[in-house]
Amino acid sequence: MSEAVSALQGASYDGIAQVREIGLQGMITLRGDLGNTALKKAAAAATGQDMPGQRKANVKDDSGIAWMSPDELLILVPYDAVDARLEALGKALAKQHHMAVNVSDARAVFELSGGPVVREVIAKLCPVDMAVGAFGAGDFRRTRMAQVPAAFWMPDENSVRIVCFRSVAQYVFDLLKGAAAPGSAVGYLA
Amino acid sequence: MLILTCPYCGVTGEETEFHGGGEAHVKRFGPGSSDSEFRDYLFSKVNPKGVHFERWRHNNGCGKWFHAARDTMTLEVYGTYPAQTFEPPQEIKDAITAKRPGWSWREFS
Numbered sequence: 001m002s003e004a005v006s007a008l009q010g011a012s013y014d015g016i017a018q019v020r021e022i023g024l025q026g027m028i029t030l031r032g033d034l035g036n037t038a039l040k041k042a043a044a045a046a047t048g049q050d051m052p053g054q055r056k057a058n059v060k061d062d063s064g065i066a067w068m069s070p071d072e073l074l075i076l077v078p079y080d081a082v083d084a085r086l087e088a089l090g091k092a093l094a095k096q097h098h099m100a101v102n103v104s105d106a107r108a109v110f111e112l113s114g115g116p117v118v119r120e121v122i123a124k125l126c127p128v129d130m131a132v133g134a135f136g137a138g139d140f141r142r143t144r145m146a147q148v149p150a151a152f153w154m155p156d157e158n159s160v161r162i163v164c165f166r167s168v169a170q171y172v173f174d175l176l177k178g179a180a181a182p183g184s185a186v187g188y189l190a
Numbered sequence: 191m192l193i194l195t196c197p198y199c200g201v202t203g204e205e206t207e208f209h210g211g212g213e214a215h216v217k218r219f220g221p222g223s224s225d226s227e228f229r230d231y232l233f234s235k236v237n238p239k240g241v242h243f244e245r246w247r248h249n250n251g252c253g254k255w256f257h258a259a260r261d262t263m264t265l266e267v268y269g270t271y272p273a274q275t276f277e278p279p280q281e282i283k284d285a286i287t288a289k290r291p292g293w294s295w296r297e298f299s
Contacts, residue, residue, distance in 0.1 A: 055201065069251075070252065142252065143250055
């Protein structure tokens, strides 16, 4: 068996905030009718989390559900559990029109930590209002990070988790490094 | 810079998060139509100064297509609405009328 590795194999950087690629994270794209009871139950059973509302994410550690679009969820599970959860999802939704795909190795996940300054690091790269009150813990946003699509959420007030495509992992890491460079704090949001 | 609100995910974002998709409410003429109908469907687009209806896609977001009513002169956005419709909803028309009384665009007014 080949050994699974994440895009940047846990690369990290220390500036005004800490940037770290978190390594292997199991991810499942689930598309279907999000109002469907069976789908809600199956997603909750796979993650142990409740179904999130529009543009919200219910994530605890490496398990959770994020709202991607009116017909799409991103299901986060431990990397080793993906195949089993995917099979369970398929069984539970056998009678529903749906699509569930393992996208774990198609994406990269970064963690940005180091206090309220993480808001500024994100605000430098994304056209999103990162002010306290406009975006906070539990919110989820798909957007653009400089030139590439990305999505992020705040597990708590002092950190951000960012998901991007694996092919642009190095680009996103470099972006985050630049935005978190020592001495680059703006002091507007934090 | 346009500020658009995606009617599907509710995000209010600036235009770099979206991508323009040309004129809205274009009726398709495919197989079986006359040459002139097909020509007009492909090429005859309006380019108004003022009220305009366009298709947009939230490509750096939820990925859905939607419609936007905006002003090409002032860049004001009158409103956005889902793409599953043949004509602009009444509230969008009312919002335009409030700002531009007597407006018309193709068959709508």
